[in-house]
Amino acid sequence: MPLPDLMDISYYFEQAGVGLGREETFKIFLALKNLVDTHTLQNVRFWGKVFGTVKNYIVAEVEYREGAEDDEVEEEEVEEKVQEEEEEDEKNEEEDLPKTDYKPPPKIPKEENGTGCNKKTYFVCNEPGTEWIKLPPVDPAEIVCARQLKKFFTGDLSAPVISYPPFPGLEMNYLRAQIARISAATHISPIDYFKFEEDDDDDSDGEGRDSYTINVEFEPLPVYELVDPSLNNWVHHMQHILPQGRCQWVNPTLKTENEEFDEDEEEEENEDPDEPQQEEGPPLLTMINQDSDVDGLPAWSAARSSDLIPAYSVAVLKSNTWPGACTFGFDKKFENVYIGFGHKYSSENYSPPPPPPVFEEYLTDLEVTEVLIRL
């Protein structure tokens, strides 16, 4: 049954003081049911609500059934090919102009659907009951840029994101990038709930572990252990996003075979002085106490939902890096949700990065400087 029991989950969140009110949650429940009925989905989860200035976004996290997503993606690819052919005609006209030496940094390819940052697909709608719109898969460049921005969402997916550094996309891409960052940082589960499949011998370096299964023998921890301030009973089950913007590192300077034949002569002259170093992040299923501190304080705040009746209280974890992200744990149930503006916490006010320094036109040597000669 792909549809979760949202009312049950929201009951636990209500005890934690997190949620959207019963009526709105029920409307979201019905909207999720609508989503399940119109698409072939394996899993649906209510991811959370992102507030915007004019309208809000309700986000659903979805996992397609194997093969079902490819059918939907094929239709989109046909449209893209037509556009590429038109662009080639324009390039032939520009051959007479001088060409610059500048080579833009190599584009880092985005991850395949179903892996890394694009493991899950996200649907958004403005109000429960309006149409669910599918968000495009996230690009590493978008994540790298989103890390340097702090913009409020307006509620319109096709609104431009006017910022410095210029964001390569519209608000739907910015939203998708923020969702990816929040999921990677704040989706946690009790330890041993998920475990790695044991026959992964070829990826024994620990690099390629990106899949896990539900542990059938999971024994739920009592609430006082889940709320333990050492935070060693919770793990991340979403992969960490590397500084590159992907979950799996890719060397951007590796050239394909076609390109190597053309550029053999140039390679000797222009070799990259630094081979890009492989970026590593914490592996999957690391404990949350490994998360870096915020202002010297722990990244997560754990508390019981009720001190008056501790026997039936729920363990509540709130993130301090992404205010608005909350997790509850009770018996065998746990769930993550995000209700907020989609911004990371920072104790200082946001200021955009300064523009890069102005390029030097020419070297200022003695030979080149102009000297006044009085005759």
Added chain:
Amino acid sequence: MNSEGLTLSIEYLASTGILLSTEQKAALQTSLVMLQNAQKFHEVHFWGKIVGIKESYFIASGIGKGNELQDRKFLYSQDCMKWCMLPILADSRAQMCRSLSGRFIGDPTYEYEYIDVKVVGEGEEAEEETNTVLVKEEDRLAAVIDEIDKEVHIVPRGAYVKTATAKIVTNRSFEGLNNLDCKKLCSYFHFRNTPNTDNIKLLAKATLDQSIDFWSTLNTIAEGCWHFTLKEEVADHPQKSPLARILILPRPLEQKKIR
């Protein structure tokens, strides 16, 4: 939010993520009434919640029989049962507290270090003298609440009137703003003790009502700070004007329900 209708009124803000758990609502229902009786307040308002790392603070304000604006005392609690009065700070102390940044810890006795750098001497002899002052979290809480209140506490036009004796009282015949006025910035006032500082042309001033328009409207801050959303609440009373939810940037967690 008035403590009398708290459990009902807080539902209106639910879709903006502001929620109190059932336990907190039950505790507030009883403790605010007890607070009102014990401290002999005319009214008790639930101001809100400030979330700290370890614990959260629940803030209430008790209003005496006098002027609602002047006669306000703020109290805080961590478990919604036991309330403590917040100190009233001197200006210099409040200034120190405002420059502290970072999250609240949740322990009212926690001490922050405020480092005051003074330049002593003139010209070449100038030396920097650092003076470390310890500021308690309780004081910081009082300063922050004061600051938030000054910037963000707004009321619709007509909700308060100034009587002939210059006393500011709630307008009992206020029926709410209609659909058109709901979304205008000029139909809301800042609830603070400063006179109307708007730049209004003389002709417009003639149309103002002295008993209602004595505070500055929301036009004073740069545009883009305030955002309105209207939410239709069909279930309750179809004749009532829709609920206006006002979102304030840069303090986005403050939401005001205006009927």
